[in-house]
Amino acid sequence: MEETAAKPRRSGGGGRQCCICHERRPALKRPKTLEQIATFLLRLHEKSCCINRSTEMLALKICRECFYAVFEEEIHQVIVENQLFKPGERIGIGASGGKDSTVLAYVLSELNKRHNYGLDLFLLSVDEGITGYRDDSLETVKRNEVQYGLPLKIVSYKDLYGWTMDEIVKMIGLKNNCTFCGVFRRQALDRGAALLKVDKLATGHNADDIAETVLLNILRGDIASLNHVFTYAYFKKLDYFSTECIYSPNAYRGFAREFIKDLERIRPRAILDIIKSGEDFRIATSTKMPEQGTCERCGYISSQKWCKACVLLEGLNRGMPKLGIGRSRGLNSNQMKTDKPTSRTKSIESKQCGSLDF
Amino acid sequence: MACNGSACQSGCYKKGDELAAPEEGGAAAASNSNSNSSSNGSGNNLCVKCKVKEPFTVAGGGGGEDGRFCAECFRSNLFGKFRHAVTSNAMIGPTDNVLVAFSGGPASRVALQFVHELQYKAQKNFDASRDRSLPVFGVGVAFVDESAAHLPSSDKAMDQAIEDVKSLVLELSPPAKELHHFPIESICSGDSSDQREKLKEVLNAVTDATGKEDFLVHLRMLALQKIASENGYTRVVLGSCTSRIACHVISATVKGRGYSLPADIQYVDARWEAPVVLPLHDCLAQELNMLCHLDGLKTIELPYEPQSTINSLISSFVALLQEENPSRESTIVRTAGKLTPFAFNRIPEINDTNVPLATRRRQKRSSLKLNGSISSESFCPMCYSPLIQSKVQALDTPEASKTNSYIFGSSCCSSCRFQILPQDPLCMEHFYSHLPPPLVARASSGNAHDIRSLREHIQDYLLLDSDNEQ
Numbered sequence A: 001m002e003e004t005a006a007k008p009r010r011s012g013g014g015g016r017q018c019c020i021c022h023e024r025r026p027a028l029k030r031p032k033t034l035e036q037i038a039t040f041l042l043r044l045h046e047k048s049c050c051i052n053r054s055t056e057m058l059a060l061k062i063c064r065e066c067f068y069a070v071f072e073e074e075i076h077q078v079i080v081e082n083q084l085f086k087p088g089e090r091i092g093i094g095a096s097g098g099k100d101s102t103v104l105a106y107v108l109s110e111l112n113k114r115h116n117y118g119l120d121l122f123l124l125s126v127d128e129g130i131t132g133y134r135d136d137s138l139e140t141v142k143r144n145e146v147q148y149g150l151p152l153k154i155v156s157y158k159d160l161y162g163w164t165m166d167e168i169v170k171m172i173g174l175k176n177n178c179t180f181c182g183v184f185r186r187q188a189l190d191r192g193a194a195l196l197k198v199d200k201l202a203t204g205h206n207a208d209d210i211a212e213t214v215l216l217n218i219l220r221g222d223i224a225s226l227n228h229v230f231t232y233a234y235f236k237k238l239d240y241f242s243t244e245c246i247y248s249p250n251a252y253r254g255f256a257r258e259f260i261k262d263l264e265r266i267r268p269r270a271i272l273d274i275i276k277s278g279e280d281f282r283i284a285t286s287t288k289m290p291e292q293g294t295c296e297r298c299g300y301i302s303s304q305k306w307c308k309a310c311v312l313l314e315g316l317n318r319g320m321p322k323l324g325i326g327r328s329r330g331l332n333s334n335q336m337k338t339d340k341p342t343s344r345t346k347s348i349e350s351k352q353c354g355s356l357d358f
Numbered sequence B: 001m002a003c004n005g006s007a008c009q010s011g012c013y014k015k016g017d018e019l020a021a022p023e024e025g026g027a028a029a030a031s032n033s034n035s036n037s038s039s040n041g042s043g044n045n046l047c048v049k050c051k052v053k054e055p056f057t058v059a060g061g062g063g064g065e066d067g068r069f070c071a072e073c074f075r076s077n078l079f080g081k082f083r084h085a086v087t088s089n090a091m092i093g094p095t096d097n098v099l100v101a102f103s104g105g106p107a108s109r110v111a112l113q114f115v116h117e118l119q120y121k122a123q124k125n126f127d128a129s130r131d132r133s134l135p136v137f138g139v140g141v142a143f144v145d146e147s148a149a150h151l152p153s154s155d156k157a158m159d160q161a162i163e164d165v166k167s168l169v170l171e172l173s174p175p176a177k178e179l180h181h182f183p184i185e186s187i188c189s190g191d192s193s194d195q196r197e198k199l200k201e202v203l204n205a206v207t208d209a210t211g212k213e214d215f216l217v218h219l220r221m222l223a224l225q226k227i228a229s230e231n232g233y234t235r236v237v238l239g240s241c242t243s244r245i246a247c248h249v250i251s252a253t254v255k256g257r258g259y260s261l262p263a264d265i266q267y268v269d270a271r272w273e274a275p276v277v278l279p280l281h282d283c284l285a286q287e288l289n290m291l292c293h294l295d296g297l298k299t300i301e302l303p304y305e306p307q308s309t310i311n312s313l314i315s316s317f318v319a320l321l322q323e324e325n326p327s328r329e330s331t332i333v334r335t336a337g338k339l340t341p342f343a344f345n346r347i348p349e350i351n352d353t354n355v356p357l358a359t360r361r362r363q364k365r366s367s368l369k370l371n372g373s374i375s376s377e378s379f380c381p382m383c384y385s386p387l388i389q390s391k392v393q394a395l396d397t398p399e400a401s402k403t404n405s406y407i408f409g410s411s412c413c414s415s416c417r418f419q420i421l422p423q424d425p426l427c428m429e430h431f432y433s434h435l436p437p438p439l440v441a442r443a444s445s446g447n448a449h450d451i452r453s454l455r456e457h458i459q460d461y462l463l464l465d466s467d468n469e470q
Helices: A034-044 A064-081 A099-114 A134-148 A157-161 A165-172 A177-196 A207-220 A225-229 A251-266 A270-280 A308-318 A333-337 A344-349 B013-020 B023-034 B071-088 B106-128 B156-171 B192-204 B209-231 B242-254 B285-295 B310-324 B328-336 B357-365 B404-410 B414-419 B425-434 B437-445 B448-461
Strands: A090-094 A120-127 A152-156 A200-202 B097-101 B138-145 B178-183 B235-237
Touching: A064 A099, A090 A099, A090 A177, A099 A120, A099 A134, A120 A134, A120 A157, A120 A177, A134 A152, A152 A157, A152 A177, A157 A177, A165 A177, A165 A308, A177 A308, A207 A251, A207 A270, A207 B242, A207 B328, A251 A270, A251 B310, A270 B242, B071 B106, B071 B285, B097 B106, B097 B209, B106 B138, B106 B285, B138 B156, B138 B209, B156 B178, B178 B209, B192 B209, B192 B425, B209 B235, B209 B310, B209 B414, B209 B437, B242 B285, B242 B310, B242 B328, B310 B328, B404 B425, B404 B437
Parallel strands: A090 A120, A090 A200, A120 A152, B097 B138, B097 B235, B138 B178
Antiparallel strands: none
């Protein structure tokens, strides 16, 4: 195990106070993303910096207010440096009701006011129709609508497709349910976004999610989707926590998650290093996405004759749950034979619940 | 995740082995897809390749390979993968002098064995041929002794291990092979006690356990290159197998080395004076273990304590995944194989007329999609990984304070800067002053490689007599 670095020298006395403001009492010790905070503080306080460049800054203590300030400022920097938004844009915030999207909604609306981004913000939520899981979180989102004053739109699988996830699982079991949910959710969000006429969609995916996705794509053989993992806005996370969908006890993703947890314990910055690696991967441009046409059945974007959701729906409606699952099956079978792992269709197939590519 | 036939997307071992088997082992691959047995060599089962003998089993289960091949076919399948890698990447030519890096472990043992068998056959052909036109390549064995880095003082177990290595190499003749027992501290400057001192100093300066382990790997490569250049070897053979490469893919990703990753995982790495080749690239650790077991190939265990590092975490992780799905390691390597390699990931073209035309032709044919850009890479002096040009740091401090150690540190990649280099400037000075000369020389020589790679790119356009084929 690593040795800890020497304690940093301080400009003021004993280290009892918040390291930033030196006034208030510290409320937090060792937040997970120490390295980012350290780097950020370095930028802020070049001279009077009480930090040495090692990441194992166990003695760093911040008070709550400074913590908020640091966190919000960090997100603002990400937005500004990457030019994520333009004034006047309508932005949909993917809101699950979970911790990440709640934080996202709050912070975005705060920063929008504070820094005058000039954005029109909306909350967009997807109701998959999973009793006991989604009901609770939707209540949270409805509260967010009131608390932050952001208009909310809920799109439900029932409305869009005529099926809830509960009904789907009842029909097809627990094996490929994540495939259905993933495909449907993506379309649902897109359709919701279209209904709201938003220009961009912001999600609360955090560094850990992205790192996990990068890793899983390598393990699965999916290099092409590494490209569009990084086209989403991402926000750094502070507490590692996640609510698993009740339908996905999945040993495979479990391994990856355990591994990332262990990794983070040994070297916290590894999560960000994974993302950096993903960004730097030398992927030939030929492995990018295929041509985009439209689905004959519903008009949604599709690289095949029918979009994936329609294929799956057809299967459900006809009582053929395997339609669209597996290779060289279903209506698009001729096209599917020429599918390379690069095609979006196939990469969606192999996606599991909770992956970035909804 | 349970494999369930056609619905399974994971590319489970049935398909995985198809992809792993080389063209020459095509019979095995074809019969794989026909056989649907997952049983363990009971009764009716015949070897999937020769369909004559019974498959061998390993007590307690050997995983994917168990109960499919008979011993003969298993061995020839494995050797087939090795030979395919060697020929299609022009790894070993008749005029080459090959240095096999031997660690004592099963993979490098098999590498040594297979290279020996290749050489033995070549020697037999040479003896039998009338015109003796094709010379036989030479083989030497390098054993880099890292005991100074791991053990406090001289160790009986270590001494015994070294004796075992010596006798092992003696047995691998004819043709006879020279053994180079190289204590790793020898790459440092000074006399032997100076060297040990310097090595200890420099290792102690690295506080991160993973960084220390990786640093030792870089020193090991330096040692191998030194042996090669001092003894006229033209190739370095490593026993790196699919499993090891899979771990490297994950560890490089996790250390933020995604850009340089493809450089390390190809069949050929010609960044070095003596290009490094990986003939066991397509063999799984499990297969290599099994072969050692089957053929009684002696391996030598070294008395080092295992360290708890990111690398060991990753090994366990990959082993766990492999257990759950026997094609996982291959999938990882295949995925990473889709990343664009570098120009140095192939054997440099030979224009020496002494080298047979057939060999030169074979080289030209080896189709590896490379990054065609002529712009040269710059390299991290510590780990020799290619650096992203746009991220090569500008030195923004005043000229006067740019000490050599500062310059060295700034030209390293961010991963080495984080996990290897000491943070404190004074510690860094101390560290730098004890670094082995070859490492230090790299920082200044910088572009020696670039000129070579540049020449390579314009090779086809140069008018040389030797290129006129009749």
